[in-house]
Amino acid sequence: MMPFFRARSTRALVIAVAALAVLASLDAALHPMLAQNAFGGPRPAAAPEVGGIVGWLLARQSEFYKEISAAIRSAKSDGSAVWTLLAVSFAYGIFHAAGPGHGKAVISSYLVANQETARRGIALSFVSALLQALVAILIVAIGAWIMNVTAKTMCSAETGIEIASYALIAAFGARLVWTKGGSFIRALQARPELSMAAAGGHHHHQGHDHHHGHGHAHDHVHDEHCGHSHGPEPEQLAGPGGWRRGLAAVLTVGVRPCSGAILVLVFALANGLFWAGIAATFVMGLGTAITVATIAVLAVSAKDVARRLSSAREGSGVLIMRGIEFGAAGLVLLLGLGLLFGYLSAERVTCF
């Protein structure tokens, strides 16, 4: 009994320490990059001194959002304004998702942590965005249209869903950290020079604990690199598990509706144009999906590059890849916890 518990707690400790280290280095790496350009693309050509890309995105979003309400207003008297509504909603969806937000961060981190393909990344992005649209439509259809509840009631429902969604992200992240942490530690042990250092230095005691952890944690982690030091083969990267595994990612992200969509839907309903609001919400979701998918593909490709570069290095290459996956898993957990406890604010649900 004792070694089992000790091994487990040591593993948890090592995971936590390693997670901090990975995130700290990610953060350090990121700051200079963000300072230059948040999205890694070219700077906007016009007025580079004042052209903060995030600020610019916010300004566009703000404009499109205002145009959505204007389009609904004019659609009341002029049916052709519905086309404007759809076009603006689509643009809003694209820009809205391009701003800082947790949905794409969770999906991208999940893809990286789980050796997923770009194709699956695109599919997950679309399914989660459409689910998000559907939840918003259902809330307004059931709450406002059928039951005619007040905004306050509807908002409480939204808040409840939001908290549940953050808890889901944290739980999902914790699971990823647990499994990826195991792989990471095993990759760490498999690295010859590191094992030697651990055996020779003050890490001696810890090194032993690793081995306990290894034996007991083996059952629930599918790791093909147990004790071997070779780069991952392409066929190993497709990853088993099928759709069920991706479902968790889709649910955690997609279940939380966008408050903007809810406002638009209620406004459309109040103006007798609920159907136009529904169409607008779906189109908005489509726009969001395109952006999220683009970022997801970017994340997967970046990992591919990292893998190709690191596969040339015996042993440490595996370690790097496991480290990256572990870091991504840690990110999902931190995002979930941060959102849940209010350290990170996503677009908040306002109940007033």
Next chain:
Amino acid sequence: MATPRWFGSLLLAGALLAGASAAEAHPHVWVTSTSELVYSADGSLTGVRYAWTFDDMFSSYALQGVETRTKGVYTREELAPLAQTNVEALKEFDYFSVAKADGKKQQFLEPVDYFMDAKDGLLTLHFMLPLKVPVKSKELALDVYDPTFFVDFKLAEQDPANLVGAPAACQIKVQRPADGTASAQVLGEQNFADGGNLTFGVMFANKITVNCP
């Protein structure tokens, strides 16, 4: 030593965190604010009487499910529960108001005399926000803004702020943020990288200053 693997991790981290930095902020609610700064007989400011008019989209949302005797006509009584919900919810956001007397931040009590009315589909929330301690000062500054920029406050074009019962020598001045879109563009990424976006609504602040020499 710029190793390739370092470059790879950088790429990855960038792609991952491009969206993960922090708050998502663009206004969902627009408020046009007018205010009266209310003074007592001895010349100290006792509080601010606000009238906040919401945009039509948010007004529709807030009016959803409110029962009325006549469809589309909302009386003060019918809107009373909504007004109460509003002022209670506003507490969490410190009433989006920051008052400083000669540079010293003032505390507010809970709102009194609150009610709502709806005209042409636009909701207006009226409430009196009393200062915890009435204050006499040479310079008083009142900022109205949402630090997270979820709510976009704008001072009304006409009579954005008035003095009520203030000493005759007092002068009121109103300062509006530059055009919101332009300000949004001026915001650099650095604000976001530093987590500065949590307070960047202050750049959109509407400042009312009263000078009483």
